[in-house]
Amino acid sequence: MxxxxxxxxxxxxxxxxxxxxxxxxxxxxxxxxxxxxxxxxxxxxxxxxxxxxxxxxxxxxxxxxxxxxxxxxxxxxxxxxxxxxxxxxxxxxxxxxxxxxxxxxxxxxxxxxxxxxxxxxxxMSTAPLCSPDCPGLCSGCGAKWAELGPEHRHETIDPRWAALRERFGGTEEEK
Structure with a gap:
């Protein structure tokens, strides 16, 4: 006052x-x-x-x-x-x-x-960033993309195909 x-x-x-x-x-x-x-x-x-x-x-x-x-x-x-x-x-x-x-x-x-x-x-910024090019977090595991290697991936399988994968043991790459 x-x-x-x-x-x-x-x-x-x-x-x-x-x-x-x-x-x-x-x-x-x-x-x-x-x-x-x-x-x-x-x-x-x-x-x-x-x-x-x-x-x-x-x-x-x-x-x-x-x-x-x-x-x-x-x-x-x-x-x-x-x-x-x-x-x-x-x-x-x-x-x-x-x-x-x-x-x-x-x-x-x-x-x-x-x-x-x-x-x-x-x-104030409604979505503040630590740097303009911040890559964020991996949606699969929650790790920071900046700390992960370029080979980091999470294979997602369509749930409709999951039963076939279990029955036949996976893909050719996995055998």
């Missing part, structure tokens, strides 16, 4: 903030997230405007998770731009915008967590 009383609803007033709050629990998506308690770096400029306070700046954090193909641990830097208007209570935005269209201030306080979350989460 940021207290904006010093602006006094005076358009043109501004102040820079450098904040380092800890990440709340569940700050991410299934495959990658900012660990709980990991610092989130906020470099912000708050500017009083006629309808409220305009917050702009950058959000930086370190996210970690696992590769979507091979499940190895990964980490990625999140660096996004933030720009949001927080409207004063009882301002003309109450009648000119929908309730969820503009963020609202609670008295003189601005709650940044929902806006930071809504800005950061879409920038």
């Amino acid at each position: 940021i207290d904006t009383r010093e602006f006094g609803h005076s358009p043109g007033a501004s102040r820079s903030y450098t904040l380092r709050p800890p990440a709340p629990a569940g700050f991410g998506i299934d495959m990658v997230r900012v660990p709980t308690g990991e610092p989130i770096d906020l470099d912000l400029l708050l500017e009083a405007v006629v309808e409220g306070v305009l917050v702009s700046g950058t959000v930086r954090a370190k996210a970690s998770g696992e590769c979507a193909r091979c499940l190895d641990p990964i980490s990625e830097e999140v660096d996004v731009e933030l720009r949001e208007l927080f409207a004063y209570q009882d301002s003309t935005t109450d009648t000119s915008t929908d309730e969820d269209e503009v963020s609202r201030m609670s008295g003189d306080l601005i709650d940044l967590e929902p806006v930071v979350r809504d800005t950061v989460l879409p920038s």
